[in-house]
């Protein structure tokens with residue numbers, strides 16, 4: 142929203158000017174749409190959608206980046222996950238490795254297992270693709286690692 | 298209980314069923330088993346007859362059948378001291394908790410299947426339960442904010458004096474049983490037909506001079522108050538007054554009330570569902586200020602007994618004739634309070650911005666502006682607020698934290714031991730987050746695309762002051778609550794209308810040039826801007842806010858000249874307004890609310 146400037150503004154403006162900076166940062170490669178985020182997202186606020194979960198995934202490209210492994214963090218996150226949704230999502234994007242379908246009881250001390258979870262949760266990023274509402278088929282594009290979950294006025 | 302049979306029953310015999318015979322005993326047991334199953338279905342609490350406990354369940358009667366706490370109290374108290382009575386709204390059962398087991402068993406044996414206080418004069422059926430419904434015991438020390446009850450404010454002689462000022466006709470109503478309380482007005486008449494006073498028509502008789510000792514006493518305690526209106530109410534036992542709020546536009550705050558002749562329990566109710574019974578003793582002074590005056594209703598339940606706190610637990614207090622003197626000051630002009638839901642002045646004011654226009658206004662004057670200024674915004678924002686950093690850092694390892702309206706991600710990546718997700722309406726601001734490596738997605742704060750109850754923490758900093766009506770501001774808060782888990786906490790910051798609350802905020806401080814003349818802008822000088830039938834003032838930067846809804850300019854300077862200007866829509870918050878919005882929801886509790894450099898801030902926890 143731009144306004145034409147009036148002389149009255151010019152007078153009052155001086156104390157609150159903002160300098161236009163040169164855009165210094167270039168888009169880096171740090172794109173992120175993680176399966177951990179996917180595990181939390183839903184389309185349930187759409188009109189007519191009751192659960193809206195889990196969202197389907199169509200991948201155009203993914204990226205694998207190494208992230209520091211923090212076993213304590215991973216074992217605390219696990220109870221907050223919908224495990225079967227994570228497993229399916231990892232399967233969909235071909236990153237399942239040999240992640241077990243059922244969550245074992247004593248995962249806290251199973252370092253190998255935690256490492257696998259760490260990998261699918263945090264090291265795999267969907268760069269471009271789309272998420273799909275399971276009930277309406279509405280597609281939510283992922284561009285540059287950012288899912289666009291915005292709904293139109295008539296969808297809420 | 299025979300000595301004070303206030304229920305109007307003629308004799309003990311009529312009230313009790315005859316001792317059951319062998320055959321009907323079996324029938325009774327069958328009925329009881331059925332009732333126990335109903336209780337378990339309604340409350341989740343199993344009950345039985347075989348394992349006596351201190352908790353006696355009335356299985357076939359409760360609030361939904363018209364059974365009152367008063368009747369329960371009266372029926373059970375003669376068997377021993379009661380710890381508490383739990384009446385459940387909308388349920389056909391209730392719980393009576395004795396202090397000791399022997400009394401509970403005694404009551405059970407004497408009453409079960411015999412005492413006819415269930416619906417249609419049927420006998421009540423009892424059970425014992427191991428556990429109780431999760432409702433908090435009534436704590437008479439908890440009062441609505443702003444309410445004070447000063448015990449022994451006047452002496453017995455002064456009580457006599459006040460009572461002598463008004464003569465109520467004891468015979469009114471013929472048989473001596475009047476349906477309604479009697480009322481007398483001084484100074485101005487409160488007209489129940491228009492729910493207001495006629496401010497232009499004072500009564501001939503003002504507030505009696507005999508009351509003056511009260512104002513001197515108040516002054517000596519630091520309250521300067523002189524009323525111009527007095528209402529005297531005369532209640533007989535069994536009479537009450539329905540829940541109401543004293544009309545905002547009729548009377549200023551505080552409201553004062555002196556209770557004479559008898560104790561009473563007043564019921565205060567809040568729109569979020571809270572109900573606080575307040576014990577008001579004889580010869581006490583009740584002072585209602587702020588929230589208790591504007592945002593809670595008060596009333597007196599018509600009954601002859603009140604359940605009141607006692608040293609051991611609870612006890613019944615028989616009501617006598619009670620006279621109350623309510624002193625008030627007539628308000629000049631309209632009410633300006635922030636407690637809008639019970640405010641008649643607010644209802645008369647211009648309608649809120651409609652949802653349709655609000656959405657357009659936000660789209661043009663919030664969303665589009667942030668897209669346009671994203672890069673500059675990134676360069677010029679203030680340092681992070683220390684209390685927001687503390688909040689984020691207080692999150693335990695492995696927590697999930699959601700930043701609603703994360704902007705350029707200033708509060709993300711701070712706590713390395715949590716998983717933080719940010720969301721914002723602006724694509725350009727989110728691009729900046731991605732450059733920093735944060736997890737973000739696009740959405741509107743009115744519908745957050747996250748599952749219920751997944752977040753341990755939510756922050757929402759400088760976001761909801763961009764929503765253009767109250768319904769939308771509430772909606773955004775309800776989304777924060779929805780995504781929080783029970784026990785999770787949220788922190789909200791919004792711009793304050795008062796930028797000068799404690800001392801100069803940094804926002805005003807930057808106005809070096811105009812520092813001397815803070816108030817030199819009057820409403821006449823203002824420049825206004827219209828957007829789709831909504832005309833709002835344009836704010837002069839670094840000045841105090843004169844309005845709640847306005848445009849705040851964002852100006853760009855390029856090589857020494859102004860190259861562009863953008864108008865952002867803001868709703869700046871009054872004191873307590875953010876609390877007011879959060880308290881609308883009954884599943885949260887406010888942990889703290891404070892002012893920080895031009896912002897109103899609140900921390901709340903989801904409790905159920």
Ligand SMILES: [Zn+2]
Pocket residue numbers: 545546591632633634635636639640641642643
């Ligand atoms: Zn008001």
